[in-house]
Amino acid sequence: MSTGTAPSLTQSVKPLTAGAHVTAVGWLKGTAAFGLGDGDVLLAKDSETHRVEAHPDAGVLVAASDGERFVTGGDDGRVAVTGADGSTKTLAETKGAWIDSLALSGGGAFAYAAGKRVIARDDRGREKILEVSSTARGLAFAPKGYRLAISHYNGATLWFPNVEAKPETLEWKGSHLDVTWSPDARFVVTSMQENALHGWRLIPDKGHMRMSGYPSKTRSFSWSHDGKWLATSGAEAAIIWPFESKEGPMGKAPRECGVRPAKVSRVAFHPNTYVLAVGYEDGCILLIRLTDASELLVRPAVKDSGISAMAWDKAGRHLAFGCEDGQAGILTLPA
Numbered sequence: 001m002s003t004g005t006a007p008s009l010t011q012s013v014k015p016l017t018a019g020a021h022v023t024a025v026g027w028l029k030g031t032a033a034f035g036l037g038d039g040d041v042l043l044a045k046d047s048e049t050h051r052v053e054a055h056p057d058a059g060v061l062v063a064a065s066d067g068e069r070f071v072t073g074g075d076d077g078r079v080a081v082t083g084a085d086g087s088t089k090t091l092a093e094t095k096g097a098w099i100d101s102l103a104l105s106g107g108g109a110f111a112y113a114a115g116k117r118v119i120a121r122d123d124r125g126r127e128k129i130l131e132v133s134s135t136a137r138g139l140a141f142a143p144k145g146y147r148l149a150i151s152h153y154n155g156a157t158l159w160f161p162n163v164e165a166k167p168e169t170l171e172w173k174g175s176h177l178d179v180t181w182s183p184d185a186r187f188v189v190t191s192m193q194e195n196a197l198h199g200w201r202l203i204p205d206k207g208h209m210r211m212s213g214y215p216s217k218t219r220s221f222s223w224s225h226d227g228k229w230l231a232t233s234g235a236e237a238a239i240i241w242p243f244e245s246k247e248g249p250m251g252k253a254p255r256e257c258g259v260r261p262a263k264v265s266r267v268a269f270h271p272n273t274y275v276l277a278v279g280y281e282d283g284c285i286l287l288i289r290l291t292d293a294s295e296l297l298v299r300p301a302v303k304d305s306g307i308s309a310m311a312w313d314k315a316g317r318h319l320a321f322g323c324e325d326g327q328a329g330i331l332t333l334p335a
Contacts, residue, residue, distance in 0.1 A: 008297045009287065015329045016049060018042050022322020024072075025309040026065025028084035032320040032330055033070040034309070035063035041070060041082045044320075044330060054080045054088045066104045067314055073099025079112050092119065103139035103148065111139050111148055111161075118150055120161035128161040138179035138190065151179035151190045156200075158188070170200045172208065178219065183227035187248055191218040197232065197241075201248055209248045211241060215263070222269045222276070229255075229290065231267040231276050238264050238278045238288065257288045258295065268310040268319070277319055279307025285321060285331075298331050 021037035034042040039055035054060065058076035065071070070082045071091065079092040079099060097114035104110050108123030113136035121127045130150075138151035150157040153175050159167040175193035182189070187209070189199040195217055199209035218234035228244040237256040241249040258264070258278045266279035274290040283302035286295050298319070299307075309322040319331040 013329045013331045016044055018326045018328040020326050021324050022309045022328055023060045024063030025311040025320045025322050026070045027313040031084040034322050034328055035060035035072050050086050052082050052086050052088050054082050062102050064102055064104045073102045073112055101139045103141050105141040130159055132157055137177050140179045140181055142181050143183050143185050149179045149188050151176040156190055172198050180221055183223055209250055220266045222267045224269045225272055233264040233267055236263055238267050257293055258286050266307050266310045271312050271316045277310055279310050281306040
């Protein structure tokens with residue numbers, strides 16, 4: 001159990017004041033972007049910060065970043081993109097509906113959902129619309145190609161927006177929240193309202209994978225760089241499922257790392273190594289090395305300052321995080 005005696009990296013953290021609940025964090029090369037509950041995007045680079053009014057008179061509900069774009073969706077029905085130079089513009093707009101989820105692909109495409117409607121726009125600006133059976137709660141592009149996973153009530157839908165073929169349905173009763181693809185595209189996994197994960201083995205048999213036992217809902221998951229591990233929130237430790245075998249985690253116990261008397265709220269695997277950043281509802285952040293479960297303290301617990309967002313930069317030198325009370329920070333790992 002973590003007791004607060006872990007070696008510390010706290011002196012390597014630059015604290016920031018975001019001023020509002022941090023909904024999401026992303027990186028624009030060397031600039032950290034924080035999507036805020038008051039509708040602004042806070043850009044931070046070196047010792048300078050700059051606020052951008054991405055959603056005036058609204059709040060950022062969801063956000064995604066691909067290293068070049070920080071795309072946000074708000075309760076104003078708009079999808080906006082903010083650049084590292086502080087520029088912002090509207091990408092799409094839907095009247096009378098909130099943006100419930102969005103996703104970016106590596107090829108420049110993006111998709112967003114408002115209620116049952118999912119809108120996908122490719123890198124050439126061609127737009128396609130799909131209406132699913134219930135509210136689209138989560139979106140994720142496949143690691144390669146232009147294919148979208150959509151989570152909703154009673155399962156998930158796999159859709160090729162630029163192909164006329166009927167979308168593929170993955171069924172499992174219950175309310176499915178977020179969705180993710182494994183890096184090798186062999187698995188699709190959703191989090192559920194029922195305090196569990198559900199997965200499908202797309203290759204070879206569309207087999208089901210049930211991952212249960214969580215005391216609360218899982219709202220954050222992160223794959224290791226090689227796709228062999230899936231880290232998840234929702235318990236008083238990071239629950240890390242093994243996905244190395246073709247069967248996925250079935251019949252195997254998950255690892256539990258960073259056990260503390262507070263629930264894990266966010267997880268973020270380092271982009272190149274078996275190091276996991278774990279954020280807790282009490283504001284604590286640990287770095288945990290999977291090879292030996294050793295821990296480094298990044299941020300001690302801070303009352304009413306639960307971790308709400310975390311993201312590594314592409315090189316894995318910097319970890320940006322944000323909190324429910326508007327506090328934030330950037331960890332720079334020693335060279």
